[in-house]
Amino acid sequence: MRGQATRMQKIALPLGFGLLVVLLWEAMVRGLDIPLAILPAPSEIADRFAASTGTLWIDFVQTVIKGALTGMLIGTLTGFAVALLIDRSDFLRRGLLPVASFMAALPIVGVAPIMVMWFGFDWHSKAAVVAVMVFFPMLVNTLAGLGATDLMQRDLMRTYSATHVQSLIKLRLPAAMPFIFNGLKIATTLALIGAIVAEYFGSPTRGMGFRISTEVGRLGIDMVWAEIVVSAISGTVLYGLVALVERWVTFWHPSQR
Amino acid sequence: MSQDTVISAKNLSLTFQTNDGPVNALKDVSLDINRGEFVSFIGPSGCGKTTFLRVMADLEKPTAGKVTVNGVSPEEARKNRAYGYVFQAAGLYPWRTIGGNIRLPLEIMGYDKAAQAERVKQVLELVELAGFEKKYPWQLSGGMQQRASIARALAFDADILLMDEPFGALDEIVRDHLNEQLLALWKKTNKTIGFVTHSIPEAVFLSTKIVVMSPRPGRISDVIDSPLPAERPLDIRDTKEFIELSHRVREGLRAGHEAE
Amino acid sequence: MRRNIGPILVVVLAIIAIWYAGSFAMNRAWTMDQAARAGTEPSFSEVFRDTMNQDRAVLPAPHQVAAELYDGIIDKKVTSKRSLVYHGYITFQATMAGFALGIVGGVALAVIIVLSRAMDLTLMPWAIISQTIPVVALAPMIVVLSNALGADSLMVPKAIIAGYLSFFPVLVSMVAGLRSPDAMQLDLLRTYGATKGQVFWKLRLPASMPYFFASLKIAVAASLVGAIVGELPTGAIAGLGARMLIGSQFGEPMIMWSALFAAALLAALLIWVVTWVERLAGRLMGVQA
Numbered sequence: 001m002r003g004q005a006t007r008m009q010k011i012a013l014p015l016g017f018g019l020l021v022v023l024l025w026e027a028m029v030r031g032l033d034i035p036l037a038i039l040p041a042p043s044e045i046a047d048r049f050a051a052s053t054g055t056l057w058i059d060f061v062q063t064v065i066k067g068a069l070t071g072m073l074i075g076t077l078t079g080f081a082v083a084l085l086i087d088r089s090d091f092l093r094r095g096l097l098p099v100a101s102f103m104a105a106l107p108i109v110g111v112a113p114i115m116v117m118w119f120g121f122d123w124h125s126k127a128a129v130v131a132v133m134v135f136f137p138m139l140v141n142t143l144a145g146l147g148a149t150d151l152m153q154r155d156l157m158r159t160y161s162a163t164h165v166q167s168l169i170k171l172r173l174p175a176a177m178p179f180i181f182n183g184l185k186i187a188t189t190l191a192l193i194g195a196i197v198a199e200y201f202g203s204p205t206r207g208m209g210f211r212i213s214t215e216v217g218r219l220g221i222d223m224v225w226a227e228i229v230v231s232a233i234s235g236t237v238l239y240g241l242v243a244l245v246e247r248w249v250t251f252w253h254p255s256q257r
Numbered sequence: 258m259s260q261d262t263v264i265s266a267k268n269l270s271l272t273f274q275t276n277d278g279p280v281n282a283l284k285d286v287s288l289d290i291n292r293g294e295f296v297s298f299i300g301p302s303g304c305g306k307t308t309f310l311r312v313m314a315d316l317e318k319p320t321a322g323k324v325t326v327n328g329v330s331p332e333e334a335r336k337n338r339a340y341g342y343v344f345q346a347a348g349l350y351p352w353r354t355i356g357g358n359i360r361l362p363l364e365i366m367g368y369d370k371a372a373q374a375e376r377v378k379q380v381l382e383l384v385e386l387a388g389f390e391k392k393y394p395w396q397l398s399g400g401m402q403q404r405a406s407i408a409r410a411l412a413f414d415a416d417i418l419l420m421d422e423p424f425g426a427l428d429e430i431v432r433d434h435l436n437e438q439l440l441a442l443w444k445k446t447n448k449t450i451g452f453v454t455h456s457i458p459e460a461v462f463l464s465t466k467i468v469v470m471s472p473r474p475g476r477i478s479d480v481i482d483s484p485l486p487a488e489r490p491l492d493i494r495d496t497k498e499f500i501e502l503s504h505r506v507r508e509g510l511r512a513g514h515e516a517e
Numbered sequence: 518m519r520r521n522i523g524p525i526l527v528v529v530l531a532i533i534a535i536w537y538a539g540s541f542a543m544n545r546a547w548t549m550d551q552a553a554r555a556g557t558e559p560s561f562s563e564v565f566r567d568t569m570n571q572d573r574a575v576l577p578a579p580h581q582v583a584a585e586l587y588d589g590i591i592d593k594k595v596t597s598k599r600s601l602v603y604h605g606y607i608t609f610q611a612t613m614a615g616f617a618l619g620i621v622g623g624v625a626l627a628v629i630i631v632l633s634r635a636m637d638l639t640l641m642p643w644a645i646i647s648q649t650i651p652v653v654a655l656a657p658m659i660v661v662l663s664n665a666l667g668a669d670s671l672m673v674p675k676a677i678i679a680g681y682l683s684f685f686p687v688l689v690s691m692v693a694g695l696r697s698p699d700a701m702q703l704d705l706l707r708t709y710g711a712t713k714g715q716v717f718w719k720l721r722l723p724a725s726m727p728y729f730f731a732s733l734k735i736a737v738a739a740s741l742v743g744a745i746v747g748e749l750p751t752g753a754i755a756g757l758g759a760r761m762l763i764g765s766q767f768g769e770p771m772i773m774w775s776a777l778f779a780a781a782l783l784a785a786l787l788i789w790v791v792t793w794v795e796r797l798a799g800r801l802m803g804v805q806a
């Protein structure tokens with residue numbers, strides 16, 4: 001298959017593969033008579049999902065909307081704002097960028113128990129964990145993006161004797177957008193992990209992490225899988241939304257056209 | 258320095274500190290450029306021609322000597338937006354349309370909306386890009402992109418146009434065409450043009466004054482006032498005067514080279 | 518790097534100063550409370566000294582965390598259940614197993630994807646989707662399934678979770694690396710009449726190596742996150758993640774903080790080693806530093 005793939009192929013192939021996996025799964029569970037407590041069949045998961053939409057919705061709101069999205073909003077906005085502030089000072093940039101890059105590589109999920117201790121069991125502690133986790137990737141990516149313009153483009157701004165703010169808005173921020181969206185994409189995948197992890201350290205009697213750990217305890221494995229389905233859909237939709245906005249904002253970038 | 262002098266350099270020197278010791282990019286360079294002149298700077302790489310242009314534009318600071326642009330320091334001239342600058346590459350912003358790119362300096366300099374639209378239309382016609390206003394740079398050929406970048410430098414009221422090897426990356430046929438267009442444009446706008454190139458035919462074809470430079474240290478080895486008529490069709494390059502002038506420039510370049 | 522040392526030092530010192538200030542501010546309430554209950558009115562220096570040395574501080578001061586780390590790493594016998602070296606080693610093992618799994622899986626998938634356009638279209642979207650699914654949600658199921666399949670230690674599910682997070686950076690970099698040869702380089706081999714296999718071994722694979730090594734740093738960091746996260750919902754009692762859980766359940770902030778910093782130290786160590794391997798490999802392959 002050389003050349004451009006058709007739109008059909010782009011959709012049909014992965015979709016077909018997904019369906020095949022689900023069918024094989026169903027056939028395997030039925031054929032081998034695998035007990036529900038080990039691996040439920042997709043049809044059983046679907047039944048459980050349909051029967052528990054109320055609970056799943058409550059957990060979704062608690063974990064995804066209140067925990068992950070609030071935290072992501074706080075963390076990415078703070079990371080972006082701090083990057084803009086640091087960018088004004090060469091000294092700070094040289095000092096903070098290596099430190100922030102280092103921090104971004106550390107297992108920051110580990111702050112989860114501390115945040116739960118500080119902010120309590122409800123969603124505030126979850127949002128705090130997420131905010132801390134997404135802050136560093138966002139900071140590092142924004143700073144890298146702001147430094148991504150080449151010398152010639154900055155010289156051009158100088159010949160216009162543009163102010164700092166003018167060259168920021170007209171040149172450096174647009175040029176930084178691909179980097180900023182890279183940071184946002186990393187943030188979306190971290191956000192759900194952070195929000196769920198924090199629930200393992202204590203939560204009210206709702207939330208996806210809470211439900212998963214209690215249902216595992218009472219062998220409600222089909223419910224666990226229903227929660228996994230919700231988390232998978234949330235994660236994919238969240239990522240897809242960011243990718244969609246990215247496409248719209250950075251339409252000019254070689255990777256998008 | 259006469260009343261007509263637009264750019265004046267006196268005993269200009271510029272030394273870069275590099276890891277291999279200091280490099281004399283410019284040494285003791287003096288030159289006057291008058292209003293309406295088309296001045297080419299030609300020489301091998303490392304002769305300081307680009308550096309000289311960048312000093313005029315306040316993109317580099319000289320280590321010694323004095324430059325004035327429109328009678329004031331380059332920095333002041335830059336803040337007065339006295340010149341348009343065209344780089345080696347078009348450097349258009351990929352997220353802006355061609356029209357948007359030309360509007361960029363106008364937005365920064367605070368022209369009102371109506372004036373912006375008016376000027377964009379005007380300069381697009383000047384560089385023969387009318388109708389491409391809504392296209393994005395990456396949808397255009399290299400030659401068209403470079404024409405758009407010239408339009409961007411022409412859009413605002415600056416009497417001086419500084420061009421740093423603007424056609425260096427283009428093929429010869431496109432280059433010939435753009436040279437012709439540039440001459441027509443210069444005649445129409447009466448701007449003073451400083452033009453860096455490493456092509457002898459280009460320098461001879463375009464200029465009223467050719468500044469031959471040589472490297473290590475970067476200095477001026479010859480200044481030639483062109484005897485060619487103001488009217489210059491492309492086939493002027495086959496005339497005896499043109500060939501003689503080319504010869505003289507080549508001799509100047511060679512002398513500078515042998516002096517090393 | 519060297520010219521950045523000054524600014525980095527200033528930033529690190531500033532962080533420590535802010536941390537001390539934070540410790541004072543956040544621990545002060547408890548000190549004042551105790552004093553009020555005892556009916557005394559402590560002077561500022563007494564309050565300050567107390568906030569710096571509480572056993573269950575809201576925010577332990579840096580020197581307390583450092584002392585706890587020293588105690589856990591150096592003073593405790595390595596075999597002790599309270600030794601951070603012991604717990605770090607458990608997590609390290611799972612990290613390495615997951616890292617190896619991630620490398621093998623990532624490289625294999627990348628090769629398949631680069632060699633077959635159909636596989637590219639089929640698998641790449643799922644590889645991306647796999648990363649948008651929070652692995653922590655899947656973690657308990659991975660434990661249940663690997664138990665059912667006969668794995669009796671927690672090492673297997675932890676390694677799978679770590680591998681799940683670390684294969685992706687390797688995959689993305691390897692795909693980019695295997696595709697990095699340009700048309701001219703490919704055409705040259707075509708003029709030699711090279712087979713698809715020869716193109717792969719002589720051109721694509723060598724060209725992908727810098728990409729491969731560059732991805733390892735991210736992969737090892739991701740693997741460590743996976744190993745720690747894998748200890749949380751799986752009922753582990755050993756490992757740095759398990760220490761965090763225990764500290765949280767027993768309300769012992771010092772255990773959480775020392776586990777957090779031990780994990781950070783382990784991450785730094787792993788990244789340092791991988792960077793060193795990357796440089797070494799680069800030098801052996803003649804890459805300019």
